[in-house]
Amino acid sequence: MGYRILETDDIPAYLRERGHWDDPDDITVREVSDGNVNRVFLASNASGTRSLALKQALPWVRVAGPSWPLSPDRADAEARAYERLAEVAPDAIPAVHGYDPEHYALVMEDLSDLEVLRTLLNEGAAYGPHTSPTIGRLVARLSFATSDFGMTSADRKALLAASVNPELCEITEDVVLSEPYIEHEHNHWHPGLDDLAAAFRADTALRTEVADLRHTFMTSAQALLHGDLHSGSVMVGVREGAPVVRVFDPEFSFVGPIGFDLGLYWANALVSEERARALGTLSDHADQLRLSWEAFEAEFRALWPSRVDTFFDDAYLDRFLHRVWTESLGFAGTEIIRRVIGFAHLTDLTTLADPVPASRRALRLGRELILHRTRLTDPAAVRAVVDALTP
């Protein structure tokens, strides 16, 4: 039997058949679909001692319906990414109990006791000391393990071939790395940004730098990425008194430039900072780029002596990390811009009473990061740019 779309009533039997649930009389299922493209169900028993999440990829964009087809193959990419992540950062992702490629369905840990990082930040919370370092370490571990430093040449080629993710890469290539800089029906923005949106479309220097980043995204097969590492792909909370950080939804995963993962996280951190500045709730926002980079760099350097290919020397490591840093800044800039004048905007800004001042600062910051990424050589230099934009 082939693929079928699972409904709430199908889940108990489905979980039981596949060995994930024992007692068919003690299960309650509810749909909690939240993202744009997939369905998510939570199953729990009456006493609350056992629960599971089931995520199924639909053959179309969930919020749009069958008129916008999207291959459910993305669930294969997600399952592969979770497999790699489980090897290197099991504590920073949800436990995955099984993947069913026939139904493009992942059965995994219920994270509903945690909160989406973006939601918490939007409510005024601080990052705290654990979140950004955990993200930086996770990116370092995943990228080192799946780079030519962490894998043999032949294994890398197999990973590269197995990890192509054409449809989801194309979404990024379009909505992040080109549309905001041209006339496109996907684009929209607050009328108070008309001048900047027009200026960006006319900015030939910016266009060329984005073209460079776009081509890097398309051709730089450095390591397996999460591919969509924004603050809506991170859950945080406390379990048994200890802080918990979980990265999820790696369905955009593919072998690409490491800076794309860091850049997306940084962009979202910088936008959350603009929201907090607008609301007067700034706390530790300004530290997050630095904290995640420092954790990334420290972890990558800690892993370096274990590289499988010792032809790569320490001087090359320095050069390589610098390249990752520079590209991360560029990708951060593109992510900021597309989130303000592109297709999908951020609640960080859209829910502000007056989103215009913070959005203008964000746009200018994004442009600076793209244009001057090679001159901004460390987190302090980025801080100086942010400070210079602040009224």
Add this chain to the structure above:
Amino acid sequence: MGYRILETDDIPAYLRERGHWDDPDDITVREVSDGNVNRVFLASNASGTRSLALKQALPWVRVAGPSWPLSPDRADAEARAYERLAEVAPDAIPAVHGYDPEHYALVMEDLSDLEVLRTLLNEGAAYGPHTSPTIGRLVARLSFATSDFGMTSADRKALLAASVNPELCEITEDVVLSEPYIEHEHNHWHPGLDDLAAAFRADTALRTEVADLRHTFMTSAQALLHGDLHSGSVMVGVREGAPVVRVFDPEFSFVGPIGFDLGLYWANALVSEERARALGTLSDHADQLRLSWEAFEAEFRALWPSRVDTFFDDAYLDRFLHRVWTESLGFAGTEIIRRVIGFAHLTDLTTLADPVPASRRALRLGRELILHRTRLTDPAAVRAVVDALTP
């Protein structure tokens, strides 16, 4: 029935069964295997009006025997590369009449009326006006057509996945892009080069630059390459009064940095120049890097308006071509060096009565190209380096 090694006596029946040959009584077959890893047969009729070549990949290195296994999958890579080449540069490759993946056997045009470029050069011939421009144009057409400029994003991902060539890439990564710079049993050299070989192994700056080129080779998925474009992979001659240039043996083909193809050709041109200088037979040798680059650049620019992805602007083209140029110089340097102190040497130098002076110049030139590739911004700058090394 599965793979079997074809012997001379098998060829008539094999060609007939597969529809390549009609008259089983009018065929003569001889083995002409010449390269290191494959077998080649030529079949012809008595009157000489019809002939074919058959190339079969063995599951080991031909000259070493079964003790050195090598997957015959490389013939798949070769067939795929010929397919792409036939689309963009049919006149610059042998006509391919069929590929039999079961036997890893290609049936193709008999090129035995032509001569291997290296052989001719070693005998004192000039390049003539057609050879290097043909090579430059072929690289431009193949690389443009298989880049993100010439293919849609989704087709590119499929090409990338289908074109991984792990075993042959690993050979390059080892023998070209690492072994010559470390102690390795593969390395050997003329005793008159002892000091330079030792100096290169101790040269940490050189090592880091080679590490950079090595990582570029491993991660930069720009376009489908020939992968082994030296002067032994080019045949030249005259047919019906017109010059003929044919590029063959693309079994190292994979999606990599375009500069690797240009660099290999340049390295071999620069070494042929050193041979000619040593023998006093210099003719047009000094023009070949420039001629092939100019043809490459002109063709790439001519194709640019046909790009499928117009987000890439003209300013990005300039930047991209400059990057290809720079990387080509670096790869040229690594190819020169490995051909003098690495595993497989060039007859250009080894057949000189005293190979030492020319080999020393070649080594120094290779090192300069690697270390200073970002400063050598055009063919004239490379000429100046060559001239400065000349006594």
